[in-house]
Amino acid sequence: MPLRSLSEEEFIGRNPELTSLYNSASEAQQGRATSMFLSGPTGIGKTELLKQLFSRLFWQQNKVVPFFYTINPFFNSLRDFSADYLNKFIRQWLAFQKKDISIIQTNELSLERLKRCAEKSDAHWAVDIIGNFHETMISGNEIDLFFSAINVPELRYQNTGIPVIVIIDNFHKTKNLYGSHAEHSKNVWKLFEEPIKSRHTPHIITGNRGELQDMFFQQTSLGEVMELFEISELDKSNSLQLFTSLCESHNITVDAKGVILPFVDLFNSNPFYIKNFIQTARHAGKTLSWDNLWEVYFNEISSGKFHTFWLSRFKKNILRLDLRKVILEILYHLCSNGTPNTAAALARMFAVSTEDLNDIMNFFQETGIIEMNFSIFNIVQDRVLTDVIKVLYHKEVLGKALSTIEDELITDGYKKDLYKYVKTEERPLFEVTIPVIPKAELIAVNALEQIAKDQHIAAELIQQLNIALIDLFISIKPRKDKLYSGNFFLKFEHLEDTFTIDVKTPYKELISSTSIDALSENQLLRRYTDDIKIEETKNGIHITLIKKLKRDLLSAS
Numbered sequence: 001m002p003l004r005s006l007s008e009e010e011f012i013g014r015n016p017e018l019t020s021l022y023n024s025a026s027e028a029q030q031g032r033a034t035s036m037f038l039s040g041p042t043g044i045g046k047t048e049l050l051k052q053l054f055s056r057l058f059w060q061q062n063k064v065v066p067f068f069y070t071i072n073p074f075f076n077s078l079r080d081f082s083a084d085y086l087n088k089f090i091r092q093w094l095a096f097q098k099k100d101i102s103i104i105q106t107n108e109l110s111l112e113r114l115k116r117c118a119e120k121s122d123a124h125w126a127v128d129i130i131g132n133f134h135e136t137m138i139s140g141n142e143i144d145l146f147f148s149a150i151n152v153p154e155l156r157y158q159n160t161g162i163p164v165i166v167i168i169d170n171f172h173k174t175k176n177l178y179g180s181h182a183e184h185s186k187n188v189w190k191l192f193e194e195p196i197k198s199r200h201t202p203h204i205i206t207g208n209r210g211e212l213q214d215m216f217f218q219q220t221s222l223g224e225v226m227e228l229f230e231i232s233e234l235d236k237s238n239s240l241q242l243f244t245s246l247c248e249s250h251n252i253t254v255d256a257k258g259v260i261l262p263f264v265d266l267f268n269s270n271p272f273y274i275k276n277f278i279q280t281a282r283h284a285g286k287t288l289s290w291d292n293l294w295e296v297y298f299n300e301i302s303s304g305k306f307h308t309f310w311l312s313r314f315k316k317n318i319l320r321l322d323l324r325k326v327i328l329e330i331l332y333h334l335c336s337n338g339t340p341n342t343a344a345a346l347a348r349m350f351a352v353s354t355e356d357l358n359d360i361m362n363f364f365q366e367t368g369i370i371e372m373n374f375s376i377f378n379i380v381q382d383r384v385l386t387d388v389i390k391v392l393y394h395k396e397v398l399g400k401a402l403s404t405i406e407d408e409l410i411t412d413g414y415k416k417d418l419y420k421y422v423k424t425e426e427r428p429l430f431e432v433t434i435p436v437i438p439k440a441e442l443i444a445v446n447a448l449e450q451i452a453k454d455q456h457i458a459a460e461l462i463q464q465l466n467i468a469l470i471d472l473f474i475s476i477k478p479r480k481d482k483l484y485s486g487n488f489f490l491k492f493e494h495l496e497d498t499f500t501i502d503v504k505t506p507y508k509e510l511i512s513s514t515s516i517d518a519l520s521e522n523q524l525l526r527r528y529t530d531d532i533k534i535e536e537t538k539n540g541i542h543i544t545l546i547k548k549l550k551r552d553l554l555s556a557s
């Protein structure tokens with residue numbers, strides 16, 4: 001793959017989006033393509049989708065050239081940025097034509113080397129472009145240089161009739177591009193307007209949703225000429241698939257499948273959260289229980305990756321230290337569905353000056369954690385984010401200990417509210433009540449046969465369980481000299497890799513030759529089961545026979 005991206009099997013549930021984007025190639029050929037603003041919450045998979053698009057365009061067709069560019073915030077001059085843009089464009093074009101990815105996968109950025117590479121490929125057009133670029137560079141006009149670089153896909157189309165799909169990730173970072181005379185070259189990114197309008201070299205642009213909305217709809221009217229392509233969360237079944245396939249690839253088993261569901265909901269089917277959660281969870285053990293998973297989750301939101309991820313965004317965007325506390329208070333207020341939620345009312349409620357309010361609004365805009373309707377705010381639908389805010393608020397504003405916060409949020413909150421997922425998880429479980437009568441064992445064995453067959457337990461295992469159950473009943477028969485009323489309670493349970501039989505007697509005395517100790521020594525029971533548990537209850541004895549189901553002995557259904 002030209003860019004480091006997931007394999008086709010690892011990339012889950014985005015085929016409709018990928019196909020729809022791929023179709024822009026044929027639109028570009030017909031000269032009726034429109035540039036797109038690919039918008040979606042953090043971590044939803046925008047970058048990955050575009051990498052997959054690039055790969056598909058690179059390998060599966062020959063008519064439209066794909067160009068993928070990620071804006072790097074570390075360029076400190078327009079010249080460097082422009083040279084890099086040109087370099088990558090030419091290399092990707094040559095690589096595409098020769099289907100040779102080694103041309104792209106180089107760290108070589110000098111124009112001299114690029115020229116040599118073009119000469120080697122007999123790409124005279126590229127040599128000319130590099131020559132012109134070099135001249136503009138010498139003449140010193142950075143803005144012209146910048147424009148010539150970002151316009152080169154269109155120029156190529158005009159000279160060759162070959163369309164280009166320009167894919168730009170992290171476009172919001174173009175805001176930080178300045179020339180050496182900052183005052184003249186501020187907002188140089190707006191020069192993208194012309195290339196973006198091209199019908200043969202459509203630009204598919206993504207990046208931070210909040211900042212791009214501001215750039216395309218407030219600062220310019222570019223949004224009007226672009227198609228808005230909204231990426232929503234993966235659907236439930238795809239998220240589950242992602243969750244389980246990641247567990248498998250990390251060799252993790254989860255106690256019961258049902259416990260995954262609340263986490264898929266919690267992560268709002270966001271691949272970034274799912275992936276990172278499982279990467280952390282794998283350190284907690286190979287088999288994870290409901291409790292383990294919540295422990296991992298709390299660590300993630302209080303000190304782990306989720307916490308660090310959001311905290312670094314907050315810090316980056318709240319430059320004024322004095323505003324951090326009040327912003328946290330406002331965010332907590334919004335997380336708790338508090339009203340009011342208009343700017344002016346919030347400012348009054350939290351005693352914020354008009355000047356501070358402006359800075360706060362900028363913060364909201366840039367982090368994209370607030371959805372601004374016409375006049376009211378709402379925090380975005382992201383449970384992880386709201387939990388990070390809750391933990392921060394309880395810790396930093398209310399001064400609570402992390403253990404207290406964990407008790408409130410997890411033990412008394414999520415775990416209680418979501419317990420139904422663990423409880424109602426479908427486990428095949430059958431209960432049978434048999435009166436204490438002679439030959440009760442025959443009824444028990446009959447029931448076992450039926451249930452085990454329905455559960456597709458292998459015949460060989462059923463036979464062994466039958467012998468064990470009959471022998472158990474013989475051992476727990478009531479004393480002949482006593483009359484007993486009451487019932488045996490039997491429970492058969494089929495778990496993923498075990499079959500268990502629970503038997504409860506309504507009396508404690510066993511036939512004279514058998515004591516509880518003798519029961520646990522019973523050779524037949526030992527031979528035909530993998531584990532036996534025996535305990536006295538208030539009114540009787542509770543015996544559990546456990547049989548392991550080896551995969552190869554599970555009969556085919």
Ligand SMILES: Nc1ncnc2c1ncn2[C@@H]1O[C@H](COP(=O)(O)OP(=O)(O)OP(=O)(O)O)[C@@H](O)[C@H]1O
Nearest residue numbers: 010011012014041042043044045046047048271272
């Ligand atoms: N459909 C998918 N199947 C499997 N993994 C995915 C899928 N989409 C994204 N991922 C993985 O999830 C993580 C987050 O995806 P990505 O970086 O593309 O999100 P993003 O929307 O670009 O986030 P940001 O807004 O922060 O740039 C990455 O590790 C990516 O490989």
Ligand SMILES: [Mg+2]
Nearest residue numbers: 046047048169
């Ligand atoms: Mg991204």
